[in-house]
Amino acid sequence: MSQGARNPFAVRAYGPAVPRSPSASIAPTITGALELPRIVHLGPNLFGAAFTLMKLLPARHILDRARADGRLEPGTVVIESTSGTFGLALAMECRLRRRPLVLVSDPAVDPALRRRMRDLGAVVDIVAEPAPVGGYQQARLDRLAELRSRHPRHFWPAQYSNPDNPGAYGLLAEVLTAALGRVDVLVGPVGSGGSMCGTAAALRDGLQPELRAVAVDTPGSVLFGQPDAPRRIRGLGNSLMPPNLDHSAFDEVHWVSDREGFAATRALHRRHALYMGPTSGAAWLVAQWEARAEGHRYQDTVYDDAWLRREGLRLRRLPARPVEVDSPADGGPEWSWLGWNRRPLAAVTPWAGPLAMGSGGLARLGNAGHPGAAA
Numbered sequence: 272m273s274q275g276a277r278n279p280f281a282v283r284a285y286g287p288a289v290p291r292s293p294s295a296s297i298a299p300t301i302t303g304a305l306e307l308p309r310i311v312h313l314g315p316n317l318f319g320a321a322f323t324l325m326k327l328l329p330a331r332h333i334l335d336r337a338r339a340d341g342r343l344e345p346g347t348v349v350i351e352s353t354s355g356t357f358g359l360a361l362a363m364e365c366r367l368r369r370r371p372l373v374l375v376s377d378p379a380v381d382p383a384l385r386r387r388m389r390d391l392g393a394v395v396d397i398v399a400e401p402a403p404v405g406g407y408q409q410a411r412l413d414r415l416a417e418l419r420s421r422h423p424r425h426f427w428p429a430q431y432s433n434p435d436n437p438g439a440y441g442l443l444a445e446v447l448t449a450a451l452g453r454v455d456v457l458v459g460p461v462g463s464g465g466s467m468c469g470t471a472a473a474l475r476d477g478l479q480p481e482l483r484a485v486a487v488d489t490p491g492s493v494l495f496g497q498p499d500a501p502r503r504i505r506g507l508g509n510s511l512m513p514p515n516l517d518h519s520a521f522d523e524v525h526w527v528s529d530r531e532g533f534a535a536t537r538a539l540h541r542r543h544a545l546y547m548g549p550t551s552g553a554a555w556l557v558a559q560w561e562a563r564a565e566g567h568r569y570q571d572t573v574y575d576d577a578w579l580r581r582e583g584l585r586l587r588r589l590p591a592r593p594v595e596v597d598s599p600a601d602g603g604p605e606w607s608w609l610g611w612n613r614r615p616l617a618a619v620t621p622w623a624g625p626l627a628m629g630s631g632g633l634a635r636l637g638n639a640g641h642p643g644a645a646a
């Protein structure tokens with residue numbers, strides 16, 4: 272389970288001199304100190320935005336907005352469903368703001384992360400069984416609905432549907448623009464859609480309407496029209512369709528498999544000493560392809576050859592290029608890409624009607640009629 276750094280990568284057409292501006296400042300809190308990324312030069316025209324914990328940006332912005340309009344008064348319980356980094360970011364923020372927090376999670380949540388969230392005062396409520404449709408994600412949403420009805424004074428950050436999630440990334444767009452001037456291509460993993468859609472929208476609203484946005488997804492994720500299937504890579508991809516994902520923001524989508532993502536994570540470390548999680552590895556694989564230039568938490572998994580071999584996830588050599596496909600149905604099982612051309616999902620996957628899923632404010636793609644679906 273990833274708890275740390277992830278990042279869109281920014282590609283520039285021409286390699287500039289990297290500006291050096293050493294400055295020392297005092298942050299009011301550790302979350303304020305950690306929310307912005309370091310911009311790292313990774314190739315002649317390739318830059319990475321290396322976050323310590325990217326989800327601090329939406330967690331802080333969502334809570335700030337709720338506080339400003341009276342939805343987060345003292346005594347209000349914050350309730351959210353998460354199995355990862357958004358939960359950790361909320362736990363840090365809620366501790367600092369002295370707000371009680373209940374996180375609904377599932378058995379996949381990393382035990383160390385669970386301990387850390389509890390140490391920060393969060394109640395971590397683990398659902399025992401997956402729902403028959405929608406798996407653990409739906410089971411968590413069902414439990415969330417139950418808890419929300421039990422706590423009349425609660426605030427639900429709702430990272431998958433709250434527009435303040437993408438809205439938080441205006442700050443990232445500012446940082447990228449200040450550091451790089453112009454960004455030609457933005458490449459990043461998509462989970463809730465918040466970071467990529469929010470950053471791309473803010474850059475386009477600013478001085479870069481022609482920015483190209485490239486989504487990194489994984490086979491077996493429904494986000495860009497594939498049927499739901501088991502996935503090993505966490506943080507990117509989804510079994511449910513988040514309303515915060517604006518498909519028409521994207522020019523291309525790439526599906527990177529778990530073993531390619533893990534191998535790329537290792538290569539990112541070996542080549543650039545960037546010790547990040549698999550979402551960063553997957554995004555970097557695609558970003559360095561786009562640029563045509565070329566984590567402590569994963570010691571026992573992604574960075575352990577024996578584990579990779581045991582799990583059948585060891586890839587000796589990174590793929591040189593993705594396979595181009597004409598439809599999401601042909602994407603995967605390994606790295607493949609599709610020209611999305613800023614179309615809405617229904618224009619790309621007319622067979623997959625979105626199916627509203629009750630409590631969570633999410634929608635899920637049905638597999639019925641999907642050319643790749645089993646009968």
Ligand SMILES: Cc1ncc(COP(=O)(O)O)c(C=O)c1O
Nearest residue numbers: 277461462463464465466506550
């Ligand atoms: C580690 C990591 N990277 C990337 C993402 C994707 O970001 P977003 O939810 O903004 O699409 C997530 C989302 O949970 C994540 O946990």
